[in-house]
Amino acid sequence: LAFIDESFQAPNQNPDSFYLITAAVIPKDQVLEVRKQLRILARGASWHTTESARSEAGRLQIQQLASYLARHCKPVIVVIDQIPESDRNAEAARAQAIRALLIELAQQHMYLTGTVVYEKRIPGYMQTHDEMIFKSIANGQNDANRLNVIGLSTKKEPLLWAPDIICWAYRQAYMGRNTTFFDELAKVASVIHLGQAGQKSTQSH
Secondary structure: OOEEEEEEEEEEEEOOEEEEEEEOOOOOHHHHHHHHHHHHHHOOOOOHHHHHHHOHHHHHHHHHHHHHHHHOOEEEEEEEEOOOOOOOOOHHHHHHOOOHHHHHHHHHHOOOOOOEEEEEEOOOOOOOOHHHHHHHHHHHOOOOOOEEEEEEOOOOOOHHHHHHHHHHHHHHHHHHOOOOOOOOOOOOOOOEEEOOOOEEEEEEO
């Protein structure tokens, strides 16, 4: 199974834009144990990495969670290093990144009929756009068209905390803020950088 989340800086927020989307690939027979351990390490029924990072205790928790995930999942990260200025809210970049991630998962990390879980967005335009992205992939001629894609809330599925943690940790390293949170994850992660025309370059560990 794969659980996905994203982090980005859109052109209407900052000219130095980017889009990151992360999958935490977890073997089916370990899903229940990983979910249980995430709840224990997060010490609660809810989690959001950005909020936790505001305190020293929270940052220590993030380090512990990142270390655990480095041992129990395979992180796969797709990076768009620069979003065209015309894509002001980064929705086109999102579609490109999701498509690249799902194809990478189907080709390299999962069964072709595996399950991918993503965090549902706000009902309305955003969620409708996501449904259009996944429908286009399912109806297209690509290796990801048989994946089973499900949208859930992080309140209902703690395993969605995993890509949130990985994405936050990678963003800190990517922006040159702090590499320590991603150090252990970097040893097992696959990072794919997409070029302007969708070409990819891959770093695997």
